[in-house]
Each structure stands twice: as C-alpha cells, then as structure tokens.
Amino acid sequence: MKKSIEDILKECRELAFDLKFTRSRNWLKENPKGVVVGYMPIYFPREVIHAAGGLPVAIFGGGDRKEIIKGDAYYQSYICHIPRSIMELALDKHLDHMSGFIFPSICDVIRNLSGIFRQQKIGKFVKYMDFPQNFMPSIGGVFYQQEMQHVMDYVTELTGKKVTNEDMNKSIALYNTNRSLIEKIYDIRQEFPWRLSITDVYHIVRAGTVIPVEEHNAILEDVVEYMSGNVGIPQDKIKVVISGAFCEQPAVGLIRAIEDAGCYVVDDDYMLGSRMILGDIASYTSNGLEAIANSYIKQSQYSSSIYDVDDPKEHRLAKIVKKRGADGVIFASASFCDPSLLDAPIFQNAFNKMGIRYIAFQFSENINQYKVIKEQVGTFSDSIKLWEGEPA
C-alpha cells in the first residue's frame, strides 16, 4: 500500500464532503483546456465526459452541512430537500467552475431543477438527459446513443477535442477498473463486513465522484489490499441491504447509526450511479457509445429509474439479497421522494410473498436526529437475532 488506511480514510472523508469541490478546481488549473461537468443523481455514463477531455463531478446536494438560506425560495415545501441545497450551492458560487450540468431523468423535481439552472443561466450548457425505457438495442439503445452524443458535442465544443475510438475505449477501461474495484470491496464485505465499516466505504466511493478516475482507482487498489488482510473484529450483527436512498443522501450520522444499531450493511444504493453497470463494458470496440448503451440495456443494476418489464426491479433486488446472504432489507427513502416511495410498496408486496424481511423509514438530508430510526433498526436486528425460528 502506498498510503496508510488512516490517511486514505481521512482524505476520502474530506473529498466526499468538500462542497467547494476543491479537487476539480485544482484539476482545471492543471488542465486549462479541460472542462468540469457537474451531474446530478442517479447515473450518468462518466466515460463520455472523460473521453471528451472533461472531468465529471457528482453533485449530491449539501446534506446536513449547508444551511439553506436562498434555495428554499425556488421550491414549494412538499418536495424533497436536495434541489434546495443544490440551488444553495449554485447561488453561493460553489459550482461556478463547472462549465455544464447534466440532469439525468429520474423525477419531476430534477427536471424542474434543470429548468431553473437554464433560467438562471448557470453554466454554459444544461442538459436534461433522457434514458431509454425501451430495452431493444435498435430502439432504446440507438436513442440513448443520441443522448450521449448530445452531451459529448456540448463538451467537445468547449474542449475542442476530437474524440477517437481509442479515447473512448481508454475511458471505458478506466471506469471498468473503477467499478470492478468497488465491487471487490463489496464482495469482501459480504464475507467480512467488519473489515471496513459501511461509513468508511461510503466516504471512499463518494470521494470517487469528485476526483479524476485515475486517482480514485489508485485509492481503491490500496483499500482492496487493506481489506484482503485479516483485519477487524467480527461483531454479532445481522446483515442487511439498504434500498431507496439513491438520490438525496442520508446524513453520514444516519449511515453510521444503522450499523451501530446492530446491522452490517452488505449492499446499498447510496452511490448507485458509481455501480449502475454490472460487470465490464466492452472496451475494444469501434463504437464506444454503442458499447455503453448495450451495457445499460443488458447489464444495469436495479433502480427506480429503470422500468424493464422483462426483469422487474423487485426480482433484481431479491437477487442481491440472496447473493449477499442478507437477513433483511431496510427501505430508506428521502421524504417526498416519489421514485423511492412509489417503488416501496411494489418491493414490499413482492417481499411479503418471497418471505424477505424488511423495515422502512424516511429521512431528509439535513436532519441529523435519528434516535427513533436507530431504535427501529435495533429492534429489527434484535427480532432477527433473538427470535429467529420462534413460532409466530
């Protein structure tokens, strides 16, 4: 390992919540012909921006670390919190080094936020990006390639770069390495979740959304090496999968509280965008956009933004529960998050039939009081640990 695990964790904690996006500002100074492009949750194929000479940077809002003073004025009270904190970041010039912004289609709130960015003339381009809901490569796949090309045109217009096949394949290969190292971390935690807490994993994966992929891959390699050793002490906890927190993020204190309350989180969708594609994307083709489109159609993770009738999301999530050997699922939805809250009953009805245990709660990114949630999670854990096998 090139750095100690303590140094890596400290660096990732700082990067993950650096709301001034310092690393990308410095990257811009080091790469004066480059551009920084911000993207909102859930998922955007970062390979496209990387190949075009840009640095993709995820914007997950201000969490519990940014006071909302002006952002509230743009939104009604009965929607989720993340658009207010993103507006606050934009109005306080935290995003002023970003040349463009991508708003992947997930809900009306994100769509409206793209409209406000455009109306307020924030950035040189604003792209509301539709993802295919038709999973035939000749229809949905072609449409998706056109959407990606649109973004690439925006970026190359600014960088002046002509993107070659070699550029695309190189970018795809780098992100393949990134995803496979992240999955390796989750695979190790599946067996040995005490080797690194989910809070540490969260910081490590989130840090990767705001720095160059090459730097993140080096961090991940060190983390995998550390976790491959016999470190940490096992505790008596159940294993759970977290689902529903894919956009607005819970405060770190809440992520920590779930493990402190007696649960090892062996899978989650906090940083779903970094893990959306399962396995490698073909990195040796003559059409990189087609390769990315095919991967989305054939290898995408379960998500509230994907409506694949042939492979419904409840079956995809149940497969993860089985693969990870989880004892149950915790549905954690941001308050007023339609995609997450509308999916929850679909999951829960299916899980009632499949016999998969679950609990559900709601959170808001700026709330850092979670005593009630901790008690609920602790009771869930105890009910499985202590009374498993008892007659109902």
Ligand code: SF4
């Ligand atoms: S938290 Fe949910 S409702 Fe809010 S912007 Fe994200 S996906 Fe949309």
